[in-house]
Amino acid sequence: MTKVGDELTWKDLEIGSIITEPGNADQNQTGDWRTQRPTYDHSRCIKCGLCSIFCPEGCIEPNQEGFFEANLFYCKGCGICARECWTSAITMVEEEE
C-alpha cells in the first residue's frame, strides 16, 4: 500500500484494516495534536540528551551541531523535555505565537 492516511478510500483498505507494511506508523503525523512547541536556548544546552531519554514520543535527536531538538512532525508538545531539562535550555511556547 503506497497511499497513506488521508488518501485512503474505504475501498483501499485491507480486510479488517490489517496493516501489511511494517513500520508504517512513522507516516502518522502526531505533531498536529500540538498546542505548544519546544524552543531552545543553545547557550544553556550542555548536549546531555536527557530530553531525548524522557521524550515519550522518541522524537528528539541531536542536530548536526549536536544540540538535541524535537522533530515537530511527531512532537505532541507535552513539555516533558522542558520540565526535565536541568539547565532550563528548553521553553515551551504557544503554537499561535
Add this chain to the structure above:
Amino acid sequence: MAKRIGIEVSRSIAIAVKLANVDVVSAYPITPQTHIVEDIAELVADGELEASFIPVESEHSAMSACLGASAVGARTFTATASQGLELMHEVLYVASGMRLPIVMAVANRALSAPLSIWGDHSDVMSARDTGWIQIFAANGQETFDNVLCAFRIAEDRRVLLPVMVHLDGFHLTHVIEPIYIPEADEVAKFLPPFEYPLPLDPDNPVSMGAFGPPNIYPEVKKAQQENLIASKEVILESWREFAGVFGRSYEPLECYRCEGAKVLLLAMGSFSETAMSAVDYVREEGDEVGLIKLRLWRPFPFDEIRRAVEDAEVVVVLDRAISFGGPGGPVCSEIKSALYGLDKRPKVVGFVGGLGGRDISRDGFVEMIKRGVEIARTGSDQEFEMFGVRE
C-alpha cells in the same frame, strides 16, 4: 446417508461443530447454553474432535480467545447466552471490525434483573448493532443446518464476518427433536477448509487491530457496512448450495399461508412454530391470515420484507424484547422503518410478549392477531402493547 435421530438440539449443535471440523472452541458455560459446550468439551476430551478447547474464566475472555484463534486462521466456535453475551459485548465489535469469521450459537435468554434463566430476545437485541451476521432458527433442524451454513458464510472471502446463530433458550436448546445428521463427507463437500487471507504469521508479519485515527476510522466503518450488506448475496448462495447438498432450503424470511392474507403475523425464532398453528386455526375460522417467519436479522432483508407485506393491510409484529422508553420492540421498529418510505403500506401493530420465558400458546397468538386487527382499526394511544401482562 444422513441419519435422522432424536436428539436434544444443544447436543446436535455439538455434532455440527464436530462435523465442521472446528479447530478452536473457547467458551464459558451459562444456562441455557451449557449442554452445547459440555458436549463439545466431551468430544474433544474423547478424541472425537481434534480441536483445542480453551476453558476460560469469563465470556469476555472466551470471545477474546476466539479473536486470537480466528486471527491465526483457525476455524473457531463459541456459544453463550444472556449475561454472557453482555459480558463479551465490547469484544463482539472487535470480532466484526477485525473481520474475524467466528461462529457463535446464542441460546437466547432474558437479562437480569430480576434474574431469569428463561428465554427471550433481550440479550441478542443488545448485540444487534455489533456488526455480526445474525440468523434466527425456528426449530432444531434449522439450528443444526444454520450452524453448518454459518461457517461457510463467515469464512467466505467475500464476507469474513462473524456469525451468530440464535436459538431460543429452553424452547429449543433443551428439547429433543428428530434431526437429520449428515455424514462427514457430505459436510466436507459443502464446507471447504478455512484459509484466512492475511493471518497472523511470523513469516509474513502483519498488524491487526491497529489504531484508527479520525482520518481513517469512518472509511473503516464504511467498508464494514458495505461488507455486511454485500454478505447477503453470499448468505443466499450458501443456503442454495446447502439445499443442493442436503435438500433443505432457507430464505431470509419464510411466508406461511400468506397467499391472499390481509393480516400477517410476524415473529422470529421458535415462537413462529406455535404461530403457524394459530394461523391454521384462524384460517379454519374463515379469516385470511398468514405468518412471516423472519430468519435473517442482520443484514436486515429490506426488499424481502417489502415484497412479503405488499398485499397486506395489517402486519402484527411480536417482539420478545423491549426497548424501554422507546418505540417498543426492535423488530417492530425495523419493520416500520423498512415500510415508511412506501406509498402504500400496511398498518403495523407491535406487541411485546414472551418475555423471560412466558409462553404464548396457540390461543394466545389467535388473540394477538384479533387484538392487532382491532388496534389497526381503532388506533391506539400507545406505541405498542405488552401482550399477556396482568393488569
